[in-house]
Amino acid sequence: MKEAKKKKTPEISIGVSISALGAFSVYLITGLFLAVGFWVIHNIYFVDLISDPSLTLRLLWIIEFPIVVIIYSLLRRNPEKCSYFRAVGRSIVGLISGALINAFGAVSLGAPIGMQSLPRTIHWSFLMSVFTVVPATAVFGASWTDWHRVFASLKPTGNIEYMILIPAYGAIIGAWFGAWPMPLDWERPWQEWPVCVCYGAIGGCIVGQIVSLSLMILLRKHKNLKLA
């Protein structure tokens, strides 16, 4: 109890804040890098998600991961106590543990674990980890109270926490819905694991980003009105 209190008091007072415009530019940069990733894969490696999912997914998360880490480490909690490189280091740990969690979720929902599809599942969970867990680890570190407050109790405070929470849940829910067309007998190549799930996750993430941006703007207006 004591520890928790100690932790909490400085955290709320000292924290980097970000405006809606800043959040928008963060989203824009990460989105741009995702697009660049797709472009590189298509034009340099001449494959796409359908023809070679595991290579595509690997390249995607390798391209996306650094930029997410670089940006979100700037927005870390307690910048004085926690150096930039420590934030980068812990987000690498976060990447791996997040991939494990995502892989567990996917497999328990029925992702195949045969030898053929194992690399796909692994790279898909790394990409999901970049979308969901990595920003949070870069910002929160191992602070359980923050994780619990934001992800379990769904009580985010401040724009950064909106930026972490809503796109992450958006990606998860999008991936969940993305699995729906898989059992249909349309015999389309994108019905393979994990193509449509990936599209669903990316779509859900984008929807989450839009929702979080609009929430930020709405809440700011609300606050301003309150102050006035």
Add this chain to the structure above:
Amino acid sequence: MTTAMTCTRLTIFTVAGIFLQIIGLSIFVFGFFPVKPTLSGVSGSESYRDPFCDSSPISNESELHHPEKLKLLYQVIDGLPAEFVLGKDGKPPWKVWKESMPYTQSLLANGDAIGYHAKAAPPTVTMPRLKAMVSGAIGGFLDVAFNFNTQALLDDNLLGQFFRIGWKMVMLGDETWLKLFPGLFMRHDGVSSFFVKDTVQVDRNVSRHLPDELNSDDWNLLILHYLGLDHVGHTGGRNSPLMPAKLKEMDDIVRTMHLRALMDRSHDQGQTLLIIVSDHGMTENGNHGGSSYEETDSLMLFIGLNSNISDYASATNNVAFQVDLAPTLALLFGVPIPKNNVGVLVPGTLSSLRDFEQLRALELNSWQLLRLMQAQIQNSSFPGFSCNCFLDGTCEGLELDISECSGDKEKQLICLFRNAAVLHGIWKSKKSTESSSAMEDFSRALDAYNTFLKTASEWLASKTTEKPVLLLGLGVSAMLISCFICATVFLSLFKDVYHEPKDQVCSLSFLLNLEEMFIFALLLILVISMGSSSMVEEEHYIWHFMVSTFYLLLLFKTSKSFNFSEGMNILRDFKFGSIFSLLISGRLLRGWHQGGVNWTYLPDISKWLQQAGSGYVKWIQLISNFLVIVLGLYTLFRTESNRKSVRILAFGFSACGFLTLLHAGRYQDEMSTDFGATVTVKVIYYLLSISAIGASLVLPWSALNKDKSFLAEVGDCLYSIGSAYILCWCLLQLLLQQPINSGPILLLLLQILAILCLSSNDLQVNEWVEIAALYYMGMAGHFALGNSNTLATIDVAGAFIGISSHSTILSGILMFMITYASPMLFLLSLVMYIGAKLRNHSHSTISTHPETSLGQILKLKLGFPCLVPLCINSILLTAYTVVLLLMRNHLFVWSVFSPKYLYVCATTLCTYIGVFIVAATVTYACSVTTFLKSNRTRHNNS
């Protein structure tokens, strides 16, 4: 509260709703799947007699003349639309098709052949079509469903009639024939229709024997069934580039056979009739099964009938029904027409016969149809008919003249037959005397017969396929009302339970929280997905996905309430452990059988184990057998009261477990034909039923613990009974199921124990959500045991374990038990669930409601466990009935939607039985305990 439900009212409403549902369901089923009355037995010499004359002289002759050495070459080209050969709407076929079959087209142009567009009845798939062609009957859907233990065609049919007159038959091609007619063929070479991608080899395997067979002279009937064209259609559709080559190949075979037939005739070696038919057509994409024109447009081509047809148009522009083939061939070859035939003689095939023979053939056909009509019209609406009255002119109330036929259909048919018979009689009587007007009389009689036959055939066929709208509407509305009643009862109970105690209202921060939303969403998704045929085929994906999602939601909820500062106490550990074991066992269950239709070839655990060797399967069977016994006994002894009766029960179960192990270890390899195996299994059946029934009857009476509250007492007792039920059911399933399924049985038991552990550790989920989750888990387990929505996955072999003599009822019950192992297991676990809840309840609020009445307790504790499964099932059943009604013209109505409907009906039955057992057990235990308690207090007072 005005809408407070008493226990009695609740029960009355529920039972009324269920009864309404049963009535509605049975009305709907009999409306949608008409069961036509059929005649049993085979046609014999009586078919040459007047149906109204029992005493007429017996003539074993059809009085038709048949050539001495008549042979029949019967070529079936699977899936060939008649349009390819005969064209459509009077136009010749497309150039590409016409040019691919030059020889057949030349035969048609020369008048050597006559072709018909033979309309096939849905379902346009091979087996029912073959049955229709050889028996002339249109089978109902339920005929297919109820013939689970044999595929052989037991009805009267053409091949059986040929066999009876000593014909030698040879079959080359689709092995469906061998399944339909086991033992009839002198020589056969079956090919499988399983490899749809194979379009070449499958036909080569048929044609390789053709030269030898054509040269040998020992057969009377040669059946060739080519599957290649159907496979070409399935892979590439009507316009597949492979199609012309395949048509050419078929044309070459026609030429080979026809040339051989011509040679035989020129050498005076008898006459050969060549018939080319297709069982069904195909759509543009090459599919079939439904009732569109493209699929039902099958071919019927007679070559070598000596019919005098001059022009191409009259040789190709004919229409018939597929069932007409049976009576035509029967009459052409002089065998009795199969009993349940609804077809008529194809006009134009008899022109080689003499006049009196033609009329005689029509008369025989009419008599056969009249016999069938007599069976359909039960009441004696054949007034005034007596033996030979047409000839003698002694018919009561009937004059010997021709009348216009009107009135209702039955009367009209009788009248038409009378006209024909009278005209036939006139022609017969005049034949010897006057020859000038004979020709006119003959054609009048012919026309009259043809009119009667056509009308009668249509009437009989419509009897088997028509759907009475009134019945369907009545059934659906009854089901809707009962669904509404169930939902209302559930809602009122919901209001009662969650709004009376004040403390629980506060804890419900939302009216509906995440899990409750999810339960409703799952129901909605299921109902929506039922409308898509591929989702019906792959239904197991939905169940597994949704149930796993539910586990993840539980995980989320638990971690939400998880507090780091409290530390990892043991209770939380149990909770997380249970949820993780649920997730892992759920995943294993999902991977055990790759069910469904489209992806059955994907690897799964069962295939992997079977490939690894039977030794592994045996080990898994032994281990899960052992673990099931251990787990079951553990739960049995978990109640604190270590009574004597429980110990006896445990002994009984251990004995059963030992016997099951023995049976698994010793007899399962030899497929239990052994006498010892049957005895062992019977002993297990008796022991298990005695233990289960004994447990539920005796345990409530056994010694009462003085310092325990009433609820704790009942709870303990119910917990023991529930665990006895579960253990009993698991042991039974271990015995009956295939060895590979013993793993899933263990996993299902683990799941039940895990979710009971969760619910007793305060899951913070409403009671009804837990019960709904149990129901859903049961359905997911149903698919994990290898079941699907096709009838093919029903384990027929297991249905004969321990049965010494053939009994359809007993093996039907066993089959039901095997198929519904998992839903029943989860329903039975509700007894244990109620027991655990009662115990928990008594721990927390030991004396808050000291004098709650029996009815109140039953309502609160038994209400949800009974109502939730009934409600879910009622909603699913009603929704699926509506879906089936909407899909009645869908392509896959017979292949996908109707089997699924049978499964839905069986699930309904399973739910009724399960809920009845739960309700009866709990009510009995509660009343016995109340009785004992009151007895004791009286005793103490006095």
